[in-house]
Amino acid sequence: MPKFHLNIKELIQGEFIIHKVNVAFVFQVNCPGCFIYGIPIVNELYSSFNSKVGFIGVATAFEDFEYNNKASLKLLLESGTLVGETQKYYHANYGISNYTETLNFPVAFDSIISSEQFINSDKVELICHAIPNFENFPEIERKSIIQKVKSYYATIPIIAETFTINQLKGTPSFIIFDDNYNILANYFGHQHKEILKTKLADLLG
Template sequence: MSKFHLNTQELIQGEFIINKINIAFVFQVNCPGCFIYGIPIMNHLYKLFQDKVSFIGVATAFEDFEFNNEANLKLLLENGTLVGETKKYYNTNYGISNYPEVPKFPIAFDRITPYEELLNSNMIEQMCNAIPNFTNFSENEKEIIVTKVKAYYSKIPFIAETFTLNQLQGTPSFIIFDEKYNISGIYFGHQSVDVLQNKLEHLLL
């Protein structure tokens, strides 16, 4: 069973205490879909399950670093300030520049690491282990993959650890995991709230 690597900076909002059932919501502030679908879903689930499930939002950055940063996350949490493409979407479609449904759940910013530190740590190994069936590959195949991973990330000056180590497809992403950080479900993109709600209800039985 895959492990969830939750590597964040200090919490900016709320408190996260690991529970038997946990859900992480990985998003970017410059991601309209995260606001259209993701945050409302998380607010709804938080309202329903906050007494039984631990919640954490992880604001990350794998592009558009001028918008996807901790300063803009704090502005969002303080007064709903929107930036970049998210601001453009809500301004164009609703004539507003502040998000009306500010996140209610605990939130931290992803830990950002310079590539040089990533290269000189065990993170490359963790990233490769997140690849399906990686442990079953031959040693030669593993070396080829590790070399490709290093070459790819050498072009990126900063690495968002939670997003990268878990090899997430993009944002929004929802990860459900247990107290040992074993993953029981990963959901990427526009999800039905019923799918996530039913999964949590099933795990709580």
């Protein structure tokens, strides 16, 4: 069963307490869809399940680093201030520059490191070992794959660890995992809240 690798330096809001069932909501501050669809769903799930389920929001960054950063996240949490494309969307459609919904769940910023730090760590091998049957490949093939992954990430100046190690497809992403960080379900993009509600209810028995 694949593991969820949660790499954060600090919580910006709240306290994450691990439970038998947990939800990580991975989003970007400069991602209108994360605000239109993601945050309201997670707020509702948190309201319904927070006594039995652990919740953590992880603001990440794989593009638009001038907006997707810890400073923008803090502004959002403190005053609802929006930035970039998210601000443009809400201003164009609603005439507002501040998000009217608060994030009710614990929130952290993804661990951000340089490409040099990343490729010289054991985290590249975590990505490779997620490839089905990687351990059974001939040693020369394993080494070749590891080198190719390192060469790829050497071209990216800034690496968001949670987003990258878990090879997420984009934002918003919803990862459900247990108290041993085994991934129980993984969803990307706009999800109907009832799908997530039903999954959590089933896992809670």
